[in-house]
Amino acid sequence: MNEIKRSGQFVAPGDKLGVIEEFIASSGTYVKDDKVFAKLVGQVLLDLMNKKVSVYPLTRNVIVPKVGNIITGDVVNVQETSSIIRIFKIGGKPVSGFFSGIIHISDVSFSYVNSMFDAFRLGDILKAKVISEKNGAYHLSTKGQNLGVIYAFCSSCGGILSRKKNKLVCERCGNTEKRKMSSEYGRGPL
Ligand SMILES: [Zn+2]
Numbered sequence: 001m002n003e004i005k006r007s008g009q010f011v012a013p014g015d016k017l018g019v020i021e022e023f024i025a026s027s028g029t030y031v032k033d034d035k036v037f038a039k040l041v042g043q044v045l046l047d048l049m050n051k052k053v054s055v056y057p058l059t060r061n062v063i064v065p066k067v068g069n070i071i072t073g074d075v076v077n078v079q080e081t082s083s084i085i086r087i088f089k090i091g092g093k094p095v096s097g098f099f100s101g102i103i104h105i106s107d108v109s110f111s112y113v114n115s116m117f118d119a120f121r122l123g124d125i126l127k128a129k130v131i132s133e134k135n136g137a138y139h140l141s142t143k144g145q146n147l148g149v150i151y152a153f154c155s156s157c158g159g160i161l162s163r164k165k166n167k168l169v170c171e172r173c174g175n176t177e178k179r180k181m182s183s184e185y186g187r188g189p190l
Contacts, residue, residue, distance in 0.1 A: 005017050005018070005044045005046075005053075006044065006046070007043075007044055007045055007046045008043055008044065008045075009043065009044045010041075010042075010043055010058075011038040011041070011042065011043070011044055011055060012038065012041050013037075013038055013039055013040055013041065013097075014037055014038065015037060015038045016035055016036070016037055017029060017035075017036045017037060017038055017044060017053050017055070018035070018036050018053055019034055019035050019036065020034050020035070020036060021034070022051065023036055023046070023051055023052065023053040024050070024051055024052045024053070025053060026047075026052045026053060026054040027054045027055070027056075028040050028042060028054050028055030028056060028057065029053060029054060029055055036053055038055045039055065040055055040057055041057065041058060041094055041095070041097075042055045042056045042057040042058050043055065043056050043058065058094065063090050063093055063094075063095050064090075064095070064097070064099065065087060065090055065095075065099055065101070065130045065133070065138050066090075066130060066133070067130050067131065067132060067133055068129070068130060069090050069091055069129070069130045070090075070091060070127055070128070070129055070130075070147075071085075071087045071089060071090050071091075071101065071127070071128055071129075071130060071140065072087075072088060072089035072090075072092075072125065072126070072127055072150075073085040073086050073087040073088055073089070073100075073101065073125070073126065073128070074086050074088070074123060074124065074125050074126075075120045075121065075122055075123060075124040075125075075126065076100070076122070077122070078116050078117060078120055078121060078122055079116060080105075080115060080116055080117070081104065081105045081116060082102055082103060082104050082105065082116065083102070083103045083116055083119075083120045084100055084101070084102055085100060085101045085102070085103060085126065085128060085140060086098070086099075086100050087099040087100060087101055087138070099138060100138070101128065101130065101137075101138035101139065101140040102137065102138070102139055102140065103120075103128060103139075103140045103141065103142060104139070105119075107131065107139070107140065107141040107142065107143060108120075108141075108142055108143070108148075108180050109142065109143055109148075109180050110143050110144075113180065118178050118179075118180075119142075119148075119149075119178075119179060119180040120149065120179065120180065121152065121153075121155055121177070121179070123152075123153050124149045124151065124152045124153070124179065125149070125150055125151040125152075126142060126147075126148055126149045126150060126182070127142070127146065127147050127148065127150055127182050127184065128140035128141060128142045128147055128148075129141050129142075129143075129144070129147060142180055142182075145182070145183045146182055146183050146184055147182055148179070148180040148181050148182040148185075149179040149180060149181050149182060149185060150182050150184050150185055150186070150187070151185075151186065152168055152177065152179050152185075154170035154172065154173060154175050154177065155175070155177065156170070156173055156175050157170060157172050157173045157175065159171060159172035159173065161177060161179075162186065163181065163185045163186050166181075168181070168185075
């Protein structure tokens with residue numbers, strides 16, 4: 001079965017690890033419809049002798065967003081005055097679990113932003129700072145040079161946008177778009 005994960009492979013909750021005919025589900029896993037899935041973010045351990053599969057958490061400390069942290073996430077919703085971000089990294093480390101944050105239009109930039117659609121679009125990847133937390137709701141800000149969109153995709157063809165001075169241009173179709181860009185746009189790994 002080529003779908004089976006190898007030892008040491010990085011997995012996220014819900015990733016399929018194998019089928020119960022082949023492996024016994026051990027710690028960090030669960031079984032659904034005769035298949036074994038990862039229950040947490042971590043690394044796979046296949047015990048081939050005992051036919052056991054487990055997932056070990058990457059860190060002992062659970063990483064959750066805190067005020068002041070810089071997070072990396074993707075834009076999952078854009079409204080006229082706010083955006084919802086799915087957080088997948090905190091301070092460059094993968095998060096344990098699922099968190100989302102909200103950015104209000106007043107927290108996008110030090111300069112005036114007329115519409116959220118001029119700043120972010122669905123699927124953009126951005127860096128933001130956690131500015132407050134209330135009842136598990138994280139408020140984020142992209143004010144500052146290094147914060148904002150680091151990767152964006154063309155709204156007409158889905159191609160990756162390249163930075164040309166203060167604009168983003170689609171290499172594929174030539175479409176020009178606007179974002180609240182980070183000074184780190186397009187640089188380095190996500
Ligand atoms: Zn395009």
